[in-house]
Amino acid sequence: GGKRDLVGKRVLISAGGTREFLDPVRFIGNPSTGKMGLALAQAALHRGANVTLVHGPANWNVPLGVQAIPVINAEEMQQVMQEYLTSADMIVMSAAVADVKPRDYSSEKLPKRSLPESLALEFVPDIVSELAKMKQPHQCLIGFAAQTGDIVAPALDKLKRKNLDVIVANPIDKTDSGFGSDNNQAIFLDKQGKQLEIPPCSKLQMAHHLYDFAWG
Numbered sequence: 001g002g003k004r005d006l007v008g009k010r011v012l013i014s015a016g017g018t019r020e021f022l023d024p025v026r027f028i029g030n031p032s033t034g035k036m037g038l039a040l041a042q043a044a045l046h047r048g049a050n051v052t053l054v055h056g057p058a059n060w061n062v063p064l065g066v067q068a069i070p071v072i073n074a075e076e077m078q079q080v081m082q083e084y085l086t087s088a089d090m091i092v093m094s095a096a097v098a099d100v101k102p103r104d105y106s107s108e109k110l111p112k113r114s115l116p117e118s119l120a121l122e123f124v125p126d127i128v129s130e131l132a133k134m135k136q137p138h139q140c141l142i143g144f145a146a147q148t149g150d151i152v153a154p155a156l157d158k159l160k161r162k163n164l165d166v167i168v169a170n171p172i173d174k175t176d177s178g179f180g181s182d183n184n185q186a187i188f189l190d191k192q193g194k195q196l197e198i199p200p201c202s203k204l205q206m207a208h209h210l211y212d213f214a215w216g
């Protein structure tokens with residue numbers, strides 16, 4: 001049962017955390033597990049979509065019927081997302097992209113004593129902003145804003161700055177929601193000023209609420 005409103009549509013999802021390696025054993029990363037992106041893929045599949053899931057390192061199995069493309073770092077994620085962008089009707093960037101990367105990579109493990117000097121950082125590309133520049137008007141581009149404290153104002157700022165159609169303002173300082181949890185809570189915001197608060201629910205329910213909001 002359920003809604004089949006995404007039949008014939010292509011949904012492109014980024015999920016999980018990216019990792020930026022300094023040497024073979026050390027990276028800059030974050031606690032994202034990709035569960036929200038996995039739920040977004042499942043919900044889109046249930047609604048009849050053709051689903052591509054571009055994800056960072058994960059410990060879950062990809063649902064049958066979803067095209068999954070594993071990546072490690074932001075540059076790889078950007079390449080794959082750009083490759084699939086043109087054919088997508090909806091793009092959901094739920095990935096927690098590591099914002100910075102070590103400027104240099106050493107293929108040999110670095111000695112501990114050299115780490116403080118070896119850790120010069122630079123910014124990775126903002127993937128969703130680059131996608132926004134290339135997207136067609138019929139395509140719906142959705143971003144996430146994981147926030148602590150006030151969530152609406154910074155999310156609205158990201159919606160505008162990153163040129164998104166919809167943003168999910170996602171508190172990560174509440175118990176039983178955000179990184180690693182099976183549940184989540186959020187406020188959805190769109191560029192027309194529509195706003196919808198979603199109280200705590202499963203990430204799968206959250207995904208369905210998001211498609212209802214963005215597509216319904």
Ligand code: C5P
Pocket residue numbers: 074093094095096097098099124125126127128129142143144145146158
């Ligand atoms: O990190 P930030 O809160 O600005 O992320 C907001 C949105 O931007 C998310 O959808 C995230 O996936 C995306 N993002 C990205 N590339 C980055 C950083 C964030 O696409 N380098």
